Amino acid sequence: MWRFIPRIWSLLPNKNQVKSSNQYRMLCSSALQPDRASTCPVSVKKHLPDPHQQSGMEYILYTPPAKVRGMTTLDKEAFAQTVIVPALRVPKEVLNKLVKSLKKVTIQRPGMRRVMDVEGSDDKLLLLDPGSISSPSSFSDAEVEALQSFGVPLDLQQYELQLTYDSLKSEEVLRAVLPEGQDVTSGFSRVGHIAHMNLREHQLPYRQLIGQVIMDKNPGVTCVVNKTNTIDSTYRNFKMEVMAGEENMVAKVRENGVTYEFDFSRVYWNPRLSTEHERVVALLKRGDTVLDVFAGVGPFAIPAARRGSTVLANDLNPESYRWLNHNCKLNKVERKVSTFNQDGRDFIRSAVKQELPALLKGTASVHVVMNLPALALEFLDAFRGLLDQELSCDVNLPVVHCYGFSKKDDPQRDMVERASASLGVSLEGRCSVHLVRNVSPNKEMMCVSFTVPKEVLFSSEGKQTESIEEPAPKRQKCEEKTD
Ligand SMILES: C[S@@+](CC[C@H](N)C(=O)[O-])C[C@H]1O[C@@H](n2cnc3c(N)ncnc32)[C@H](O)[C@@H]1O
Incomplete structure (x- = not known):
């Protein structure tokens, strides 16, 4: 809520007497400066805060009262305070044009009005950002000309602004509440309606308040969660609170025009x-085959099928398998995607092994996607000696995209x-x-892409053991079984 404080600077230049913007500014400026009292006999009762004295990026205007420090249960009322901001009185007819010219220096906050009515007049009050404007000399030449x-008239007024919790950004609220001098990170990842945070030790006592903010x-x-431990080493999901x-x-x-649903706490x-995901899917042409070894809930598989x-x-x-099936149905690609719930190595040695002979004879590309960066490179040994040597004259070899972390x-x-060590041959110059x-x-996440060398696929050295030679389990077309 804003309250008008009667104008305290009254001596204004007549624009017809003024030729240049500098002259205009100087004349107006003198009206605001007590030490120019000889030229402009007015006294300034209240100074606007000097923006140059602010520390950090954000102006002191948006610093909540000191009493909120240490609060662990959110009390929104405690953030209320009154601050003084500059404003210009503007005839209604020129307001819109002037707002455009002054847009760099007006108050701009979501949900905060910057134009106010003046009681008993058609004029409007245009509220200025005290971080930018403290005196007439703060305006640029272009703004003065406008x-x-x-x-x-370059006649700065003072206004009382009632700031509330709603006027503040989350960063401002948290910086005021959390211990002084300690890092305030209000960053989070957004997954649908869930904000997902990774709080530091000193922030934990404030977690309820941070979540609410x-x-x-x-x-x-509508839901804020904190990772409570490191990533689960097998399924790559987080324990969260x-x-x-x-x-x-x-x-x-x-994501990339595809809808996914899943239980974020379990996948x-x-x-x-x-x-x-978009980069790899863009490599595909109609009729290609994709073998997704660590598919998750489908962010490679489903767009690939749609393509x-x-x-x-x-x-x-x-x-993941359950939500993968669900998402195939949701996106109407269940007939293009066969799903499996196996260890990645078993999947390569069964389903992939079964598919490859026919694909080697074809011309359409075959892409193997292996996105389990912590471990996938180690799974590359599953390609050693995967196929019988008699198939080695067929040359449409699969292209692997294998992910890894590197420090x-x-x-x-x-x-x-x-990757070379895992395959048993050097990829130098061919990946x-x-x-x-x-x-x-x-720590970087990387992707190495290469055509599986013939000498790996048809190697006799890595011939499969009996258990791996078992017939591949029957593929599961995307049938949603649980829901
Ligand atoms: C990093 S996620 C990638 C998921 C998805 N491809 C994506 O890009 O978002 C790795 C996935 O591999 C699965 N996973 C972990 N170990 C596996 C294994 N031994 N065999 C098959 N899948 C595995 C996890 O459940 C997880 O869904």
Whole structure:
């Protein structure tokens, strides 16, 4: 809520007497400066805060009262305070044009009005950002010219602004509440209605409040969770604790135009991989085959099928497998995707082994996707001696896209060396390595792509053991079994 404080600067230049913007500014400026009292005999009772004295990026205007420090249960009322901001009185007819010219210096906050009525007048009050404007000399030449051309006196008013919890950004609320000098990170990943945070030790006593603030400030977020430990080593999902909001963990997300649903607490989903999913799917042509060894809930498999590929998708986690089937149906590609719930190595040595002979004779590309960065390179040995040598005259060899993390100074080289070691032949000069994303300051996620060398696929050295020679389990067309 805003309250008008009667104007305290009254001596204004007449725009007709003024020729240049500088002159205009100087004349107006003198009206605001007590030490120019000889030229402009007015006194300034209240100074606007000097924006140059602010520390950090955000202006002091948006710093909540000190009493909120240490609060662990959110008390929104405690954030209320009154601050003084500058404003210009503007004739209604020129308001819209002037707002455009002054858009860099007006108050701009979601949900905060910057134009107010003036009681008993058609004029409007245009509220300015005190971080940008403290005196008439704060305006740029272009802004002064605009004011001059619209006949608006450079006559700064002071207004009392009632700031509330609603006017603050989450970062501002948390910086005011959490211990001073300690890191305030209000960043989170968004997965549908779920905001997913990774709180530090010192933030834990405030987790309920932090969760509430994140929900309040982010429309559509109705559940805030914190990772309570590191990633589960097998299924790559996190143990998580609900900090605020509903306990519903079944999220619905859209990625690259495809809808997915899944229980976020029980499967792997990473919104930061959308570009990588898109990159690989863009390599596919209609009629290609995709063999997705660690498919998760389908972010490679489903768009690949929608693009016209035939897909075999596998995941060891029964929950991922269930949601993979669900998402195939949801996106109407269940006839293009066969799903499997096996260990990745078994999948390669059974279903992939069964499919490859026919595919080797064809011309359409065959892509094997292996996105389990912590371990996938080690699974490459499953291709050693996978096929009988008599098939070796067929040359449409599969292309593998295998992911890995690297903490080495030369992650590309590291990837090539580890993939080569696992395959038992050097990939030097016959693969490409792509940087997927920077995971942490010292950790990259990489993807090495290569055509499986003939000498690996038809090697006699790695011939399969009896158990692996068993006939492949019958494939499961995407039938949704549980729901
Ligand atoms: C990093 S996630 C990738 C999921 C999906 N491809 C994506 O890009 O979001 C790895 C997946 O591999 C599955 N997984 C882990 N170990 C596995 C194994 N030994 N065999 C098959 N799948 C496995 C996990 O359940 C998880 O869904």
